[in-house]
Amino acid sequence: MFALQCSHEENFEFLNHKDDGTTAVKIANPKSLEFQVVRTSLIPGLLKTIRENRSHPLPIKIFETSDVVFKDLSRERQARNVRHAAAVWCNKTAGFEVVHGMLDRAMKMLEVPRIGSEDFQAGTGYYIKESSGACSTIPSLG
Amino acid sequence: MHSKDPAFFPGRAATIYYRAPPPKQTAISVIKNDIQAVFHTKKDTQIGTLGILHPSVLEKFEISYPCSALEFSLEPFKKQMQKIWTNED
Numbered sequence: 527m528f529a530l531q532c533s534h535e536e537n538f539e540f541l542n543h544k545d546d547g548t549t550a551v552k553i554a555n556p557k558s559l560e561f562q563v564v565r566t567s568l569i570p571g572l573l574k575t576i577r578e579n580r581s582h583p584l585p586i587k588i589f590e591t592s593d594v595v596f597k598d599l600s601r602e603r604q605a606r607n608v609r610h611a612a613a614v615w616c617n618k619t620a621g622f623e624v625v626h627g628m629l630d631r632a633m634k635m636l637e638v639p640r641i642g643s644e645d646f647q648a649g650t651g652y653y654i655k656e657s658s659g660a661c662s663t664i665p666s667l668g
Numbered sequence: 669m670h671s672k673d674p675a676f677f678p679g680r681a682a683t684i685y686y687r688a689p690p691p692k693q694t695a696i697s698v699i700k701n702d703i704q705a706v707f708h709t710k711k712d713t714q715i716g717t718l719g720i721l722h723p724s725v726l727e728k729f730e731i732s733y734p735c736s737a738l739e740f741s742l743e744p745f746k747k748q749m750q751k752i753w754t755n756e757d
Contacts, residue, residue, distance in 0.1 A: 540728040542674035569675070569737050573721075573729040584733065591742070609746065610716075612739035616731065620720040622680060625738040629684065629718060636745045641687070646705040650689035654682040657673055657717065 530593070534562040536570040551595050551605050564595040564605075568612035576616050585617035589628075629654070673717055676737075681719030684740050685712040716740025 531553065538545045551564040565571065568590050576586055591611045598606035613628050615621045633640065633652055641651035673681055690697050718738040726735060 541725055542722060567739060569739055570729075572737070573725075573731065573735070576731055576735070577729050580731070609742040610739060611742050612737065614721075614735055614737045616733050616735040618733060620677075620680070620734040621736045622718075622720050625718050625736040626682075629738055629740070638686070638745070643685070647702075648687065649701065650687050652684060652686045652715075653712075654684050654718070656679070657676065657681040657683050657719070 530564055530595070531556075531561040532563065532565045532570055533559045535559075536574070537563050537565055537567065540570060540573075541567065548597055548599075551597055566594050566596060568592060568594065568610050569614065572612060572614040576614065585615060585621075587613070587615050587624075589613035626654075673719070675722055675725050676717070676719035677722050681717060683714055684716040684718065686715045686744055687712045688744060713744065715744065 534545070534550075534552075537543075537550060550566050553561055553563065556562045572588055572590055575588055579586065589612065591609070593607045594610050596606050596608060598604060611632065613625060615624045615628075630640065639648075639651040641648040641653050643653040643655045645651075645653075672678075673683075690701060716739050718740075719736065721735045721737050726732075
């Protein structure tokens with residue numbers, strides 16, 4: 527259970543997320559700042575591991591598969607465990623293609639085919655879509 | 669429709685969608701599938717995100733190299749388990 531908890535700051539502010547009060551389960555009487563909320567993402571834990579292993583030679587490739595907890599007011603216990611998988615790649619280049627390749631590999635092992643995001647006919651599968659929507663060209667990095 | 673995740677570098681992030689297989693192939697379900705395909709009303713669930721982490725995130729975690737992250741839910745892929753091990757009510 528200890529590994530499941532993290533500070534409120536790490537879970538939200540550090541990831542530029544806002545706490546809308548409906549996502550994370552908060553601990554009423556935390557023992558320390560490290561145990562304020564039950565985590566809703568595995569990324570902060572992985573980034574903390576990278577931080578503690580900064581002296582390790584690059585690249586650092588780590589993953590974690592574990593439960594995270596979300597608030598769920600429709601249930602009696604008002605919380606819901608969700609099994610998540612996460613991976614972080616840290617190197618001198620960002621390596622988007624590396625994590626994308628890892629997703630493809632994981633899905634291949636789960637026997638989920640890749641489909642096009644505009645393929646409305648396909649029965650089952652997964653696809654990825656750019657999060658920011660409209661712009662399809664690579665924005666200038668200034 | 670697209671929620672922009674501020675944890676990632678703008679334009680270097682993607683959302684992962686999953687379309688669950690239809691429960692049973694019958695004549696009606698095939699027709700229903702075709703109709704949904706034509707009208708683009710298929711229900712795809714958002715299961716996760718991947719992308720290059722935003723420099724401000726890396727700064728807060730005191731990491732001096734660029735990082736890419738991937739996170740998705742394994743819930744749709746779980747095999748049937750005994751009830752005492754699951755969250756089912």
